[in-house]
Amino acid sequence: xxxxxxxxxxxxxxxxxxxxxxxxxxxxxxxxxxxxxxxxxxxxxxxxxxxxxxxxxxxxxxxxxxxxxxxxxxxxxxxxxxxxxxxxxxxxxxxxxxxxxxxxxxxxxxxxxxxxxxxxxxxxxxxxxxxxxxxxxx
Amino acid sequence: xxxxxxxxxxxxxxxxxxxxxxxxxxxxxxxxxxxxxxxxxxxxxxxxxxxxxxxxxxxxxxxxxxxxxxxxxxxxxxxxxxxxxxxxxxxxxx
Numbered sequence: 001x002x003x004x005x006x007x008x009x010x011x012x013x014x015x016x017x018x019x020x021x022x023x024x025x026x027x028x029x030x031x032x033x034x035x036x037x038x039x040x041x042x043x044x045x046x047x048x049x050x051x052x053x054x055x056x057x058x059x060x061x062x063x064x065x066x067x068x069x070x071x072x073x074x075x076x077x078x079x080x081x082x083x084x085x086x087x088x089x090x091x092x093x094x095x096x097x098x099x100x101x102x103x104x105x106x107x108x109x110x111x112x113x114x115x116x117x118x119x120x121x122x123x124x125x126x127x128x129x130x131x132x133x134x135x136x137x138x
Numbered sequence: 139x140x141x142x143x144x145x146x147x148x149x150x151x152x153x154x155x156x157x158x159x160x161x162x163x164x165x166x167x168x169x170x171x172x173x174x175x176x177x178x179x180x181x182x183x184x185x186x187x188x189x190x191x192x193x194x195x196x197x198x199x200x201x202x203x204x205x206x207x208x209x210x211x212x213x214x215x216x217x218x219x220x221x222x223x224x225x226x227x228x229x230x231x232x
Contacts, residue, residue, distance in 0.1 A: 011156050018153070036183070036214055043185045047156045094223030098196055106222050107186040113221045 001028060001068040009050045009060045009079075017042060017064060028068050030135065037114035037133050038066070038073060044107035045077050045086060045129055053081025053127065072116070075131045084127055085120040086111070139165065146171035151180035154188030163191040172204045175231075179210030184218050196228055207231050 005020050007013040018039065025035035046062055054060035065076045092109035112118055117132040139148050146169050150162055166174070176192070196206045207229040211219065219225040 014155070014157055018155075033214075039183065040185055040218070043155055047187070092222070094221075096223070098193065098200065098227040101193060101197075101227070106189055110186055110218065110221060 002065065003067075004063065004065045006061050006063045007046065007050075009054050009058075009062060009081075011047060011050055013050075014043065014047065017046060020064075020066070024066060024068075030073065034073065034133055034135050038075065041111040041115045041131055041133075042075060042077070044111040045131070048086065048107055049077065049079045049081065049127070052084065053079040055082075071136045072132050072134045075133075077129045077131070078126050080126050083122050085122075086129060087118050087120045139169075144171055145173045145175070147175045147177055149177040149180065151182075153183040154181060154191075155183065155185045156187040159185075159187040159191045162188070163194070166191065166195045174199065174204070174206045176206060176208050177210060178208050178212065178215060181212065181215055184215050186222075189218070189222060189224060192228065193224070205229060 003020060003024060005017060007016060021035060021038050021042065024030060024038075025032070030038070042064060046064060049062045053062065060079060060081055063078045065078075067074045067076075086108045089108050092106055094109070111131065114133075115131045116134050117130070119130045121128050139146065148162075148165060148169065152158070154162060174195075192206075192208070199206050209231045211230060216225065219228070219230075
């Protein structure tokens, strides 16, 4: 089972992604905690692509594919923007006190934290970020 | 929003995400009370955009000698606060 959605690089498109994940939670009987992880990780990486993949003012597309596998959900987020590998961003320091914290910079950290695997490749001029969430607890 | 001179309760519900966080930010910027309770009992989802608003408000208020308390945080939102270390640096109440 597989579903795909293409979004413009505008955060007003985000509700379409939210609605798709809600529909899949129902149609594919995805456990609520897995659906929550998908909502969170996909919002973070898709909004990151909406903000930074394309030069300011330039329109572009972000495609999200979600595939139900036997024991996991595999998501692929693709754009044709500036090469960017989120898996190489430095880990956020979550031990800092409030006054030492920068405002922001937690999105990729959260996506990494809630998913089981995250991998990146650049293929045919496109960023491809793959995120996997197991649906069965070991 | 319920407000008295020194204490104000702001209720947030549903999703606190990229598109809704600016609305909460605007409300919190307008509050002048020295003690703000953010009622999270109906908040089902928070992403980094919501965390950004909460941290910015916490820092601003702390700088003014004021306090922000998150009340009634649900487990799914609490897990996001835990993952980011926010549950340690913010004031949380049952």
